Amino acid sequence: RKEVEQDPGPFNVPEGATVAFNCTYSNSASQSFFWYRQDCRKEPKLLMSVYSSGNEDGRFTAQLNRASQYISLLIRDSKLSDSATYLCVVNRGGSYIPTFGRGTSLIVHP
């Protein structure tokens, strides 16, 4: 089993739709979690950290389920500009080496 797994998609949704991605991780000692966004031919950029209690930033909501070892990202009211690849990142406890998922591709169409 891969350490961090994501559905590669693509998720093809109309503007205004709500879309959710999940990311599962295998190491129960994982301590910190992030979602990054990568636009085509660009570098990854931090979208948001994921906190145990769940957190929201505008149209984006991230949640962590430690019991089932997954994190999720919910995007409400999708915009064309949300089209990108969303990378799940997990840091193991005691390690400074983050593990990146391969990403989930989102395409928002008019």
Added chain:
Amino acid sequence: GAGVSQSPSNKVTEKGKDVELRCDPISGHTALYWYRQRLGQGLEFLIYFQGNSAPDKSGLPSDRFSAERTGESVSTLTIQRTQQEDSAVYLCASSLVRMAQETQYFGPGTRLLVL
């Protein structure tokens, strides 16, 4: 403020030549990472620096790859005797190590093409 910068932005080389890729991290960031991303693929971890030392070189794909960091700042990734399979985007990231929460800031990458 200034972000992570990398040079060159693009590099085309012939098989068998050596290349050097440079990364300038954000000032004050003690951790520096190199990744490789092949076309349509995810990020592949190469090496991590804490200060000037590299506690984890486990991701370097072969002994043709080496990296160094000086002055807790600039890092250079060197690929000797390049092969066509080395063609990829090489991304550098830095982070301000703070407890267990580390946000990585990426540079724009160097696109390497080995002919």
